[in-house]
Amino acid sequence: MSATTKANSADLTAASAQAAPVMRGARILCEALVKEGVETIFGYPGGAVLHIYDELCRMRDRLHHVLSRHEQGAIHMAEGYAKATGKPGVALVTSGPGATNAVTGIANAYMDSTPLVVISGQVPRKLIGTDAFQEADTVGITRPCTKYNYLVKDVRDLADVVKEAFHIASTGRPGPVLIDIPKDVTAETTEFDYPERVFLPGYRPYQHGDVEQVRRAVEMMSKARRPILYVGGGVIHANGADESLELAARLNLPVAPTLMGLGCFPSGHRLSLGMLGMHGTYWANMAISESDLIIAIGVRFDDRVTGALDKFAPQAEVIHVDVDPSSIHKNRRAQVGIVGDAKSVMQQMIDLVSDEAAATSKSRLADWWEQIEEWKEYAPLTYEKRDDVIMPQQLVEELHALTRGDAIISTDVGQHQMWVAQYYPFNGPRQWLTSGGLGTMGFGFPAALGAQVAHPDKLVVAFVGDGGFQMTAQELATAVQYKANTKIVIMNNNYLGMVRQWQELFYDRAYSHVNMEWLPDFVKLAEAFGATGLRATRPDQLRATLQRGLATPGVVVMDILVAEEVNVYPMVPAGAGLKDMVLK
Amino acid sequence: MRHTLSILVENRFGELSRIVGMFSARGYNIESLTVAETLDPNISRMTLVTRGDDDTIEQITRQLDKQVRVLRAVDMNGVRHIEREMALINVGAKAGAERQEALSLVGIFRAKVVDVSDEGMIVEATGDWNKVSAMIDLLKPFGIREIVRTGTVAIARLAEQTLDEEVAAMIAAAEA
Numbered sequence: 061m062s063a064t065t066k067a068n069s070a071d072l073t074a075a076s077a078q079a080a081p082v083m084r085g086a087r088i089l090c091e092a093l094v095k096e097g098v099e100t101i102f103g104y105p106g107g108a109v110l111h112i113y114d115e116l117c118r119m120r121d122r123l124h125h126v127l128s129r130h131e132q133g134a135i136h137m138a139e140g141y142a143k144a145t146g147k148p149g150v151a152l153v154t155s156g157p158g159a160t161n162a163v164t165g166i167a168n169a170y171m172d173s174t175p176l177v178v179i180s181g182q183v184p185r186k187l188i189g190t191d192a193f194q195e196a197d198t199v200g201i202t203r204p205c206t207k208y209n210y211l212v213k214d215v216r217d218l219a220d221v222v223k224e225a226f227h228i229a230s231t232g233r234p235g236p237v238l239i240d241i242p243k244d245v246t247a248e249t250t251e252f253d254y255p256e257r258v259f260l261p262g263y264r265p266y267q268h269g270d271v272e273q274v275r276r277a278v279e280m281m282s283k284a285r286r287p288i289l290y291v292g293g294g295v296i297h298a299n300g301a302d303e304s305l306e307l308a309a310r311l312n313l314p315v316a317p318t319l320m321g322l323g324c325f326p327s328g329h330r331l332s333l334g335m336l337g338m339h340g341t342y343w344a345n346m347a348i349s350e351s352d353l354i355i356a357i358g359v360r361f362d363d364r365v366t367g368a369l370d371k372f373a374p375q376a377e378v379i380h381v382d383v384d385p386s387s388i389h390k391n392r393r394a395q396v397g398i399v400g401d402a403k404s405v406m407q408q409m410i411d412l413v414s415d416e417a418a419a420t421s422k423s424r425l426a427d428w429w430e431q432i433e434e435w436k437e438y439a440p441l442t443y444e445k446r447d448d449v450i451m452p453q454q455l456v457e458e459l460h461a462l463t464r465g466d467a468i469i470s471t472d473v474g475q476h477q478m479w480v481a482q483y484y485p486f487n488g489p490r491q492w493l494t495s496g497g498l499g500t501m502g503f504g505f506p507a508a509l510g511a512q513v514a515h516p517d518k519l520v521v522a523f524v525g526d527g528g529f530q531m532t533a534q535e536l537a538t539a540v541q542y543k544a545n546t547k548i549v550i551m552n553n554n555y556l557g558m559v560r561q562w563q564e565l566f567y568d569r570a571y572s573h574v575n576m577e578w579l580p581d582f583v584k585l586a587e588a589f590g591a592t593g594l595r596a597t598r599p600d601q602l603r604a605t606l607q608r609g610l611a612t613p614g615v616v617v618m619d620i621l622v623a624e625e626v627n628v629y630p631m632v633p634a635g636a637g638l639k640d641m642v643l644k
Numbered sequence: 645m646r647h648t649l650s651i652l653v654e655n656r657f658g659e660l661s662r663i664v665g666m667f668s669a670r671g672y673n674i675e676s677l678t679v680a681e682t683l684d685p686n687i688s689r690m691t692l693v694t695r696g697d698d699d700t701i702e703q704i705t706r707q708l709d710k711q712v713r714v715l716r717a718v719d720m721n722g723v724r725h726i727e728r729e730m731a732l733i734n735v736g737a738k739a740g741a742e743r744q745e746a747l748s749l750v751g752i753f754r755a756k757v758v759d760v761s762d763e764g765m766i767v768e769a770t771g772d773w774n775k776v777s778a779m780i781d782l783l784k785p786f787g788i789r790e791i792v793r794t795g796t797v798a799i800a801r802l803a804e805q806t807l808d809e810e811v812a813a814m815i816a817a818a819e820a
Contacts (some may be wrong), residue, residue, distance in 0.1 A: 203662055204669050208712045211657065228712055261811075262654065262715040386706035390700065438688035 064149040070421050071166045080251035085215040085241065086111035089179065090119050090221035095254045098150050099139065100124040100513050102134040106154020107194060108181025111246040113390060120450045126513060129534040131158050133506040135165025136532065139174045140510030143493045144468060148175040148229045149510060155181045156194030157167050157190060162200065164500060166236045167205040171497025172320065174295060175234035177225050178206075184244040185213060189254070198240045207235030215248040219457070220255055227258045232265030233384040234297055266383060274408045276380045277355070277396045281311055281409070282417035284353035289313045290336065290365075293320030294358015300403030301325065301489045304357065307406050313355070314432055316344040318365055319481055320496045321358070322503075324558060327465075327485030333432065334441070338366040338480040342439035345630070345638040347432050348373055357381045358402040361391035362497075371530045371637030381405045405496035439480055439630065439643050452476065452551055452622045456483035459521070462606050467519040468511050470494065472504040472528030475557035477500055478628045482522055486576060490538030505548060509539055511547045519547070526552040526579055536589035539615040547609055548617045555626045561627045565642075586617035595619040646675070646699050646773075647718040648727060648798045651690040652811050654713040655681055663690065663714070666707055672696065675730070676795030682808055687715065691797045693773075713812045724801040729800045730794045733780065736764040736787035746786045753779045764789065772796075 083091065089112060092419045093101065103125060105113045116125050117592060128134035131153045138149030149169075153162045156325045160181040169176045183192040199211045208228050210221050218241070225237040281287060301324045308331050316336045325332055334341035336348060348354060354376045359365070366372040369391060378386070380394035388397035400407055444455045456479050458469075465485060470493035471477040479495055486492050493511055495503040508522035517600050529550050539546055560574040583593030592612050596605035602620070609618040630641040653659050659699070660679060667674050675693040682689050694704060701719055703816035740760055750757060755769035757799075758794040764787075770781050773818055780791065800807060 077792070191710060199658060200661070204665055209658075213657075260712065261815045263712045384710060385711050386703065388706075390703055393699075 061554045080253040082249050083252045084111065084247055084249045085218055086115040086246040088215070088218050088250070089222065089246065090115045090123055091242070091252055091359055092219050092254055093150060094119075095121055096222070096226045098123065098533035100126060100573070101150040101152050102126045102128055102137040103152030103160060103512065104128055104131050104154065105136055105220075106158050106181060107150060108155035108183060108243045109158075109246075110172065110325065112152065112179070112241075113179070113417045114364045115340050125152075126509075127538065129307060129537050130532065131161035132165050132502065133532050133535045133538065135162045135169070136178070136500075136506035137513070138176050138508035139165065139169050139172075139503075139536075140179070140235055140470060140493050140507030141514045142169075142174050142176060142311075142510075143507070144490050145514045146227055146297075146490065148234075149175050150177050150178045150179070151412045154194065155183055155243075156195075156196045159196055160196040163201060163205065164498075166202055166238065166504060167252070167496055167565070168498040168500045169236040170207065170607075173228040173234050173293060174236065175411040176234055176236035177222075177229050178238045179247075180240045181236060182211065182240045182242040185242045186244075188242065198238070202238045205236070205239045205354035206416050209240065211240045212242070213243055215245050215250045218245070218465075219252060220258075222599070223255050223568070224258045224431040229262070229264065230265075233294075252275075266399045267384075267401050267404050268383065268447065269398040269405040269408055271408070273396050273398045274405065275412060275606035277398060278409050278412040280353055280377065280379060280396065280427065281313075281355060282414065284538060285424065286351045286423070287311070287313055287353040287355060288333075288348050289315045290318070290319045290354055290356045290359055292318040292357070292359030293323050295321055295324040296358075296489045297356065298383070298402040299489070300358070300406055303403050303406035303410065303520065305329070307332045307410050307413075310369075310410060310418045310421075312425050312429075314429070315350060316340070318359055318362070319494065322481060323330065323486035323489045323492045326487050328487070334372065334631065337362075337483050337638075338367070339482065339628050339630065340365075340440060341436075342481075342641060342643065343432055345585065345632070345641060346435045348376075349637070350431070351376045351638045352451045353377050353379070355381075356394075358383070360387045363391075366391065366640040367632045367636055375596055438471065445599070446623065447599060447625045449492065450596065450602050451618060452479050452553065452626055453483050453622050454599070455549070456480055456523075456620055458521070458602055458606055460484045463519060463521070464608060467491070467521045468493065468515065469507070469521050469523050470504045470508040470511065471522075471572060472524045473500050473558075474501070474528065474627050475553070475626075476523060476525045478552040479490070479551075482628075501525075501528035503527060508533050508546050508548075509535060509544055512544045513542070516545070519543075522546060524548065524550055526550055526554060527556045530580070533585065536586065536617075540590040544615055546615055548615070549606070550617065550619045552565050552579070552582070552619055552621050553626070554579065555624060558628070559626070564625070564627065566633070582619035584618055586615070587613075587625060591617055593617045593619065595621070597621045647697050647699070648725075648796055649692045649705065649708070649717060650720050650807060651692060651708055651717045652715045652800055652807060653681070653690060653711070654715065655686050655688040656713060657689070659713050662688070662711060665706075666699065666711070667694070668709065672700070672704055673818060676793070678795045678797055684771065684808075684812065687811065691795070692713050693796050702738045715814060718807060720748075720798045720800070724799060724803075725798050727796050727798045728770060729773060729776055729796045731769045731776045731780065731790060732758070733762060733767045733769060733783060734790040735783050736789050737765055738764065742786060745761065746783065748781050750780070755779065774799060
């Protein structure tokens with residue numbers, strides 16, 4: 061609704077209705093956030109958001125604010141919070157550099173479909189377009205990396221905009237929504253009347269799948285001889301972990317999650333094949349390659365999963381369920397495309413599976429399961445331990461053992477991320493926070509802090525590389541200030557390991573600027589920030605160091621020196637088919 | 645193949661940019677684009693011509709449809725419709741036999757001359773893309789000095805319900 065029509069309707073009802081309280085824009089924003097159930101926002105102040113920060117100061121008891129040390133950190137924290145809870149994360153930054161620093165985080169949330177509401181200050185309306193101090197075209201800059209964005213030009217629109225922003229961010233395929241507010245709009249006053257519903261006639265997220273298509277899908281699933289359930293982040297966004305387990309169990313289906321789907325199906329379950337894709341398990345990749353039916357739910361046939369598309373699963377028919385209609389047929393044509401929420405559609409499927417199909421599934425898929433077992437025996441995930449140096453996989457396994465698989469783990473991007481995906485079997489959803497789509501180094505540590513704010517009593521571990529940690533290490537100050545109990549494990553191989561691996565394999569070992577010839581002393585760095593620093597350099601120190609670090613209250617940085625030139629295997633080389641995996 | 649898309653979008657700040665940005669971000673071409681408001685001033689119609697195979701066009705319409713403020717995006721190639729565009733063509737045909745010949749072409753295409761001088765004339769031509777393009781080709785030997793084309797607009801042929809009516813009903817339903 062536009063401001064003018066709203067003003068008119070307000071005039072008409074003014075006589076009968078109780079007068080709404082008059083507030084300035086900054087207060088309206090904060091009250092609207094409270095109405096949306098927001099408890100914590102992550103932010104960084106500046107000139108254009110001074111009025112908003114003034115209100116935050118008065119509303120301390122109702123709206124908690126976490127001060128990051130860089131706007132990128134604030135957005136990653138909000139994303140970690142959102143991934144760990146399913147609720148939209150909220151961040152507040154100032155105009156110009158505040159907003160541009162936030163862009164990496166916003167783009168990261170967009171690629172991983174994380175619900176965020178980002179509020180940015182803007183220069184006063186009369187200065188927009190004059191190249192004013194700390195002016196940037198924030199709406200223009202963030203347009204390609206937000207699900208939607210707003211420039212609020214009239215304080216009377218503000219409450220409606222906030223309501224819409226939360227609705228858009230958290231429904232359908234979730235994503236970040238940015239609200240850019242000129243400073244003078246936050247100073248203007250109007251009545252605060254929070255709307256109860258949104259008016260978005262062109263925005264109709266799907267919930268249930270088309271009944272006829274679901275019926276066709278279940279028929280195909282009941283007949284398939286070599287089916288595979290390919291599940292991704294969409295299942296986690298839809299809170300569909302229980303349904304994926306029930307559906308798979310009912311039809312005895314092998315299940316392979318994507319990187320973003322880890323945790324949406326219990327990793328230790330007999331039906332789980334482990335992760336698909338470039339660094340997925342041999343047997344999961346072989347199974348999808350040889351399948352006759354792919355049941356793809358909340359996934360997008362990403363290039364890191366499919367390898368070369370023209371060689372991907374040539375004999376398979378595809379059932380594709382996704383809440384985003386544009387995901388279906390985008391990379392791989394589906395025989396049955398179902399637009400809908402993953403949880404609802406899986407429930408529809410479960411309801412339609414006949415007792416007969418369920419009862420015969422074991423015998424029908426006996427050969428298929430036997431074949432999968434053979435693949436599993438042929439090339440299990442394995443590595444060799446050494447006496448003189450800690451192996452990176454060993455570090456992950458040790459961490460898994462000490463945390464009993466129950467920790468919330470966040471990572472950056474690269475080798476350490478893949479090793480966690482391979483060697484830390486997750487029991488449930490929202491336990492795994494990683495940057496999948498954009499691949500943002502520096503994501504892991506601030507995301508862990510955001511998750512820790514949401515779950516102060518849970519064990520949250522930022523598992524990072526020596527490269528990525530240096531990109532957002534300044535947030536150690538944030539962590540210590542708010543007395544977080546977050547543990548940071550640095551898998552320190554002194555290299556930008558994944559780039560080094562590619563240079564080794566595809567560029568004749570010509571290592572070009574991947575060796576961190578100078579690293580800070582991470583123990584002293586931790587201490588400088590007021591955190592605890594520990595180090596392990598030999599295998600015999602590994603367990604004790606991790607144990608001590610996990611048991612020490614407060615922020616702990618564990619610098620774990622691992623073997624330097626180890627590669628992540630299996631690996632599907634770029635441009636190759638999934639079956640052309642390099643095993644070691 | 646050439647496709648004409650009709651997009652009804654809420655008439656708001658930044659929407660045109662969001663839609664055009666989607667084309668450039670995903671590597672699709674825009675051959676022509678026209679935008680103006682509809683009977684309902686809150687709604688704009690964009691008529692956009694692009695090229696691509698069936699899969700590409702399907703992906704484009706899905707990407708358009710999922711935009712928050714897009715009310716409806718239709719590939720007009722799948723609908724019986726009428727297309728028109730207008731071109732203003734500055735032809736350097738000087739007075740004399742040459743001009744007579746050019747004028748007879750103008751007559752055949754039912755175009756009209758809107759400005760004339762010793763140096764040449766400006767022709768206003770209306771028709772579908774093929775007709776306007778054909779006329780331009782035939783006028784080329786006379787020396788075309790400048791062309792301004794509006795880009796294609798398209799409207800569905802008479803049917804039970806127009807696109808505008810469909811969208812109006814959609815909005816009424818959302819308001820209820």
